[in-house]
Structure formats: structure tokens, C-alpha cells
Amino acid sequence: MEATLRIDPAFTVGPVRRRTFGSFVEHLGRCVYTGIYEPGHPTADEQGFRGDVLDLVREMGVSTVRYPGGNFVSGYRWEDGIGPVESRPKRLDLAWHSLEPNEVGTDEFMAWAKKAGVEPMMAINLGTRGVLEALDIVEYCNVPAGSDWAERRRTNGADDPYRVKMWCLGNEMDGPWQMGHKTPAEYGRIATEAARAMRMIDPDLELVACGSSGRGMETFGEWERVVLTEAYDQIDMISAHAYYWEKDSGLQEFLVSAEDMDRFIDQVGATIDAVAAARKTDKKIGISFDEWNVWYIDRDPSKPPTGDDWPIAPRLLEDNYSVADAVVVGNLLISLLRHTDRVWSASQAQLVNVIAPIMAEPGGPVWKQTTFHPFALTSANARGDVVRVLVDGPTIETGQFGDVQALDAVATWADDGAAVFVVNRHATEAMQTEIELPAGCSLVQALTLHHEDHTWKASADDDSSVGVEPNETARLDDRILSVTLPPISWTMITLATR
Structure with a gap:
């Protein structure tokens, strides 16, 4: 099969936003405990943060991290996570039927974020709490000194304020599974009042209202309309959440x-x-697309404990990702970049152990899932402006979307270099591809993620035998770059530009 891509840097969508490459740390399963935090681990620092995990977070190029939830935040009392660790209460986490020891809280997360070099994105509890608690945590985080909560922060060891800019006004409040689930009118009112009050402390906050938890929600569309009608003047973004997995409709879908x-x-x-x-x-x-990923929701690892079993940091949502899963993740990143005029922030859920690109064994090694690679390479190489790519090639007939292009692509363009990100979504056919480029480009490298066995998965014993490899078929002749894209593959081509 043959396809042609056409790229013209004049067809700009908008700037590459570093916040597109965000991630998510929730108090869920082993994301925090034995994930980012494990005192006694051979690589742990004086604060208990795993150095091997920090190294991979930096390598992955994560820009922002959303915290502390997720469903968890709708039952969270943030005050439990500050002050002397030995006096912090243990609480039932109803969202994930676990016991929360509160060894890690706001101050610890801020210290970790600084070490990781990421911007914190904080979520407040608008499920079981409200405006006053939102004001308290903003005061604790952002007021320099003098007030009660600011002085408590200073007493707890953080003399300078954290100056957190991005705040999520609750989490998935459209979902019946959420503690404090609300109608759009109810949520619109409390989000507006919380936002207005929070801006009285800091008018420069960037506030994210809850949008729909998925496009398939019964209330999708109407939820956004009602919430935006109520809160438009007080917010900066509205969230979107989406998870994908291989269903009975099959691999191609x-x-x-x-x-x-x-x-x-x-x-x-x-x-x-x-x-x-x-x-x-x-x-x-x-739009803040602050939860997105591949997640096999119906599999056993996603089922929380029940009854009297309230464990601390159980193994939950520990999906092991295949090559096909990684190709889909790479394609989702293409979609986010292509909509950079609309999507101002995004967070892949989650960062460590829980449906994550990074896995950390308790007391043992850290390793990369297949999904690590397209994220890390896209984050490292997407610079300048996002440019539309015209795709002319074979289509795939799908049950849900009709006929769609077998190839999907986006490009980014800067004065000193460009990158093309492309996926071959055909399940069986390779694509002989020609890419028409502007004059003055030279090929730097072409890298492809592919394996004859698309079900191959990394493990603690082997996370490197399959990965991103040079695509030796790439050739540039004048303005035509030819390359063979195998089926079920993700490819990045980097160029030098004049």
C-alpha cells in the first residue's frame, strides 16, 4: 500500500505547549507508595523519594503532574497530609477501598515535584467538601506569610510559598461513581463560587472546571453547556477524560x-x-485533557479490594502494555498536538505503577513499559509550532467511525528543526510512504516502534529487547522523503531546517 503526506509550515495550528506532556500522580494503588516514594529503597533520598523513578520521570520529559486525584480527591482531607508524619491520621480511601497512611501529602509532593522538575497541578475536593477547604489549601500553598495557613506551611518547613498556578475544581463530578456526584447545575454553582473565592487570594490562578468523564457519558455535551454557562467568567479550561482499550470489536478498531x-x-x-x-x-x-491513556478497565488488576480488606497501596490497575498499546498512545499524542489550539494542558494517567509508563518493583528495579517510548520521544522533539499534515492514502473501514485514514500524522516546526510523528494504524499492511517537504530540509533520523508480535510486553526482566529502532528505509531525495511504515507502528522523523 502507498500513501503521501504533505507538510507546509505555513499551515500552523498553534504553538507546541509544554503542558501537553503532563502526567498524573494519584493516591491509588502503588503510584505514591512504592512508586514515587519508598523510604529504605536502595535509591531513596533523605525524603524517601526513589531516585531511579525520578531519573525516568526526567528522561520521559514530563512537564506537569496532576495531584492528588482522581477519584481519591473527592474524599480527601488535605490537612491530614501536613505536619509531623508520625501524628498524621490513617483514613479509609473509599474511592479505591484502601487505607491511606498520609505519609505523603502536599509538602512532600511539592518537594518531589521540584526534584522532578515538573509543574504541580493541584486538585481540590468539591465532592465531600467545598469553598472553605479550597480557600484553605490555596492559602497554604500560595500566600507568602502572615496568615494562619501560610504560617503553618512555614512551620512545616516550607518558608517560601509554592505559587501553584493550575488548580482542578474537583474531579469527574459528572460520574455517579464519584463521592459528591452532582448535576451539572449543582456543580456549575459550586465550581463558580470556589473559583471566585480562590481568585480573591490569587487572581492569576489558572482554573480547570470538570468536563465529562468520557464522550460516552449520557450527560456529555449538556454537562459542558450547563457548566460553562454558569462558570465561564471564572474558569480558564474545562477538562476531558478518556481511556481506550481493545474491546470485543477487535484490534483494528x-x-x-x-x-x-x-x-x-x-x-x-x-x-x-x-x-x-x-x-x-x-x-x-x-481544554485540559487531564486524564487519558490506554486502560483495560475490566481486567482483574483494576478491581479494588472489598469487605474488611483495606490495604495500604495494593496492586491496582497495573496494566502491562503491549506494542499495539504503545502505538495507540503515540497516536493519542498526535491527536493532542493536532488540537493544540484547543488543548492547553494534558495529563497522561498515570505516572508510576498505575496504568503507567514507568513500573517500580518494591525494593527492586524500575523498568519502562512500551508506552514510555512514544511519550518520551514526542516530548523531547516536539518544538516550535504544530503544523497540519495532509494525508492521502488508503483508508480503513471501521464500525464506529466509518472510513478513516490508515496513516495519521502531525508535524512540529521550529527555526532549527522539525519533527514528523506518524502512525500506521493498519493491522496487517505496511505502507510505502512519501512525505513532501519544504525546500531546505535534511534528514536527521527516523525511528520506528514496531514488532512482528504486536502483543509483546516489557517486564522487569526485559524492557529493552523491543523498543524504538532506526528505520533504515528512510531516504530523502530533494524534497521527497520516502519511508516504509510497517503495520501497527509509530514513527518519528526528525529534520534539520534552514
């Missing part, structure tokens, strides 16, 4: 999952525009 993300973003964007038009405002609202 799974490989085009990014089509759903494209439609999700377009539909939320249309709702934003409709509400703006109705309000006669020029204010722009962005």
Missing part, C-alpha cells in the same frame, strides 16, 4: 482509538464556542 479523541475535542470545542457566542464574549476557554 482499537488501533484507530484516536478518532474518538479527535471527535471528543472537536465537540467540546464546539460547545465552548456556542456558549461564548450566547454570552457575547471574546474570552477563550481551553
